[in-house]
Amino acid sequence: MPDTKTTTKCPDNVLCGVNLVCDPANMTDLEKKHLPVITAPDSVRKNEFFEVTIEVGKYLEHPNEPSHHIDFIELYADHTYLARVHFTARTTKPTVKIWVSLDHIHGKLRAFAYCNLHGNWGGYKDIQVTEY
Numbered sequence: 001m002p003d004t005k006t007t008t009k010c011p012d013n014v015l016c017g018v019n020l021v022c023d024p025a026n027m028t029d030l031e032k033k034h035l036p037v038i039t040a041p042d043s044v045r046k047n048e049f050f051e052v053t054i055e056v057g058k059y060l061e062h063p064n065e066p067s068h069h070i071d072f073i074e075l076y077a078d079h080t081y082l083a084r085v086h087f088t089a090r091t092t093k094p095t096v097k098i099w100v101s102l103d104h105i106h107g108k109l110r111a112f113a114y115c116n117l118h119g120n121w122g123g124y125k126d127i128q129v130t131e132y
């Protein structure tokens with residue numbers, strides 16, 4: 001469930017702030033096309049690499065033309081920056097696999113996907129980092 005309390009934006013302006021899915025059980029087509037979906041373990045061991053997959057368009061394919069495409073995906077461990085991948089329209093698909101090692105986290109993996117027409121979209125996944 002997105003953490004809507006940590007984001008401020010103008011509700012009717014997709015170019016303001018971070019767009020979040022309002023109701024995961026009843027996503028709009030716009031939300032389905034832009035949500036960065038994170039797949040990762042629920043729990044990982046401290047300082048051991050694990051795979052994080054981020055997919056945009058998992059529930060409904062996003063356009064992939066120069067005039068309308070996903071420009072980049074970013075991954076954070078809560079508010080700590082981890083990675084950014086840029087895409088070119090037509091020749092790349094906005095899906096990435098990133099190997100990550102954490103020594104701790106404050107609750108969530110956070111992904112952001114930037115559409116050149118519809119702004120920034122956030123997706124979240126709870127994760128724990130354990131000692132052993």
Ligand SMILES: [Fe+2]
Pocket residue numbers: 033034062068069115116117118
């Ligand atoms: Fe878009």
